[in-house]
Amino acid sequence: MQKVISTAVIKRLPRYYRYLGELRKKEVVRISSKELSERMNVTASQIRQDLNNFGGFGQQGYGYNVEYLYTEIGKILGLDQEHRVVIIGAGNLGQAIANYGDFARRGFDIKAVFDVKPELIGKEIGDIKIRAMSELKEYVIEQKPDIVALALPKEHAVQVANDVVSWGVNAIWNFAPVELRLPKHVVVENVHLTESLMRLSYNIRAKQNEQQAGELAKKLAAEVKSESAVTKE
Amino acid sequence: MQKVISTAVIKRLPRYYRYLGELRKKEVVRISSKELSERMNVTASQIRQDLNNFGGFGQQGYGYNVEYLYTEIGKILGLDQEHRVVIIGAGNLGQAIANYGDFARRGFDIKAVFDVKPELIGKEIGDIKIRAMSELKEYVIEQKPDIVALALPKEHAVQVANDVVSWGVNAIWNFAPVELRLPKHVVVENVHLTESLMRLSYNIRAKQNEQQAGELAKKLAAEVKSESAVTKE
Numbered sequence: 001m002q003k004v005i006s007t008a009v010i011k012r013l014p015r016y017y018r019y020l021g022e023l024r025k026k027e028v029v030r031i032s033s034k035e036l037s038e039r040m041n042v043t044a045s046q047i048r049q050d051l052n053n054f055g056g057f058g059q060q061g062y063g064y065n066v067e068y069l070y071t072e073i074g075k076i077l078g079l080d081q082e083h084r085v086v087i088i089g090a091g092n093l094g095q096a097i098a099n100y101g102d103f104a105r106r107g108f109d110i111k112a113v114f115d116v117k118p119e120l121i122g123k124e125i126g127d128i129k130i131r132a133m134s135e136l137k138e139y140v141i142e143q144k145p146d147i148v149a150l151a152l153p154k155e156h157a158v159q160v161a162n163d164v165v166s167w168g169v170n171a172i173w174n175f176a177p178v179e180l181r182l183p184k185h186v187v188v189e190n191v192h193l194t195e196s197l198m199r200l201s202y203n204i205r206a207k208q209n210e211q212q213a214g215e216l217a218k219k220l221a222a223e224v225k226s227e228s229a230v231t232k233e
Numbered sequence: 234m235q236k237v238i239s240t241a242v243i244k245r246l247p248r249y250y251r252y253l254g255e256l257r258k259k260e261v262v263r264i265s266s267k268e269l270s271e272r273m274n275v276t277a278s279q280i281r282q283d284l285n286n287f288g289g290f291g292q293q294g295y296g297y298n299v300e301y302l303y304t305e306i307g308k309i310l311g312l313d314q315e316h317r318v319v320i321i322g323a324g325n326l327g328q329a330i331a332n333y334g335d336f337a338r339r340g341f342d343i344k345a346v347f348d349v350k351p352e353l354i355g356k357e358i359g360d361i362k363i364r365a366m367s368e369l370k371e372y373v374i375e376q377k378p379d380i381v382a383l384a385l386p387k388e389h390a391v392q393v394a395n396d397v398v399s400w401g402v403n404a405i406w407n408f409a410p411v412e413l414r415l416p417k418h419v420v421v422e423n424v425h426l427t428e429s430l431m432r433l434s435y436n437i438r439a440k441q442n443e444q445q446a447g448e449l450a451k452k453l454a455a456e457v458k459s460e461s462a463v464t465k466e
Binding site for chain 2: 005010011013014015017018019039040041076077078079081083091092093095096097099100102103106108146147170171173177179185187189191192193194195196197198199200201202203204205206207211
């Protein structure tokens with residue numbers, strides 16, 4: 001039986017992994033769930049619960065072995081396998097993704113970038129040549145990339161996603177601000193920048209409301225105080 | 234009293250908003266929670282629950298007025314107020330953010346981009362001039378931007394975040410793969426691309442495991458069947 005892991009846990013795992021990677025670089029051998037929790041802004045019991053989803057890795061009172069936990073979380077995240085990535089769209093965003101050094105270190109190997117613009121085709125991003133979209137079908141069918149990143153305008157994203165899926169791609173990393181409706185066997189991860197900015201905006205507003213409420217409460221308290229002073233006179 | 238809204242709800246609101254925006258463009262006047270739910274891949278009761286957090290907007294049996302719901306969710310998201318945004322880092326990612334047309338439409342106005350690289354300073358992204366980092370302090374103190382987007386290497390992100398916060402910035406949109414530790418009054422929204430890719434990788438692995446389990450189950454079932462056939466003979 002496959003255990004269903006909540007998306008909240010899956011969301012935290014990469015953070016654990018990143019942080020354990022930093023500890024590992026600093027040659028830290030062992031860390032308690034308490035220390036880990038303080039650094040991660042998560043409660044210690046949350047960390048224990050999260051890791052228990054995967055059988056747990058700590059010994060009571062001994063904390064976690066950093067190297068071991070790092071490796072095991074890496075396996076859970078599928079980082080022990082190489083992923084060949086193709087990027088569709090060689091605009092700023094596509095280029096930013098292609099140039100992002102962090103990915104290669106994690107086993108995400110950018111293999112090709114495609115674009116429709118004649119002036120971009122043939123140019124290189126790092127050592128990756130930009131190819132014509134007309135070559136995409138053949139490339140995908142032959143090379144069977146593990147992940148296709150969509151960094152193209154939303155008007156074209158849906159069609160391209162449907163195409164590459166019909167050619168055998170099972171995982172889409174979608175940067176276009178559109179909801180993709182793909183067959184159930186396809187894994188989709190969205191990076192919706194506008195939504196991220198809206199969440200920020202929501203939290204700015206919430207903070208403002210909080211502060212206003214605080215100030216109002218203070219003002220009311222002061223008024224009550226001065227009124228009671230008047231009453232006493 | 235400020236009501237605490239769960240992050241899951243806050244995560245869904247921008248999606249509702251985006252989708253309602255699409256309906257509005259198509260001049261749809263009214264939508265039932267059932268229809269909305271089908272389009273959004275969320276249960277109808279989830280939608281009702283989410284919106285009830287903000288007082289609810291529907292009438293039993295009448296569904297939601299698209300325009301009204303769009304406007305009200307916009308207000309909840311703080312989109313009725315303009316946000317002046319400054320981007321630190323004019324590399325591919327900074328340029329991608331500066332060029333992203335969707336933001337301006339939502340009231341996020343990119344006012345300035347800063348970089349340290351002499352070859353970039355003075356150049357323009359659209360109609361925004363790239364400024365020198367040495368001018369950042371004066372700019373922030375005078376112009377009081379609402380949001381600072383960090384699109385620079387993680388080695389510098391922490392220092393720059395601390396600096397702009399000390400100069401009065403209260404909201405950070407962080408693209409650097411690093412955890413920022415900032416005073417409580419500061420709102421931070423992270424876009425961690427590597428973590429997003431790791432979640433994708435996790436889900437690819439989970440799907441593989443699921444399929445393998447499925448195949449194994451089939452194989453076992455077939456074996457059991459052929460064994461029972463043998464036994465019967």
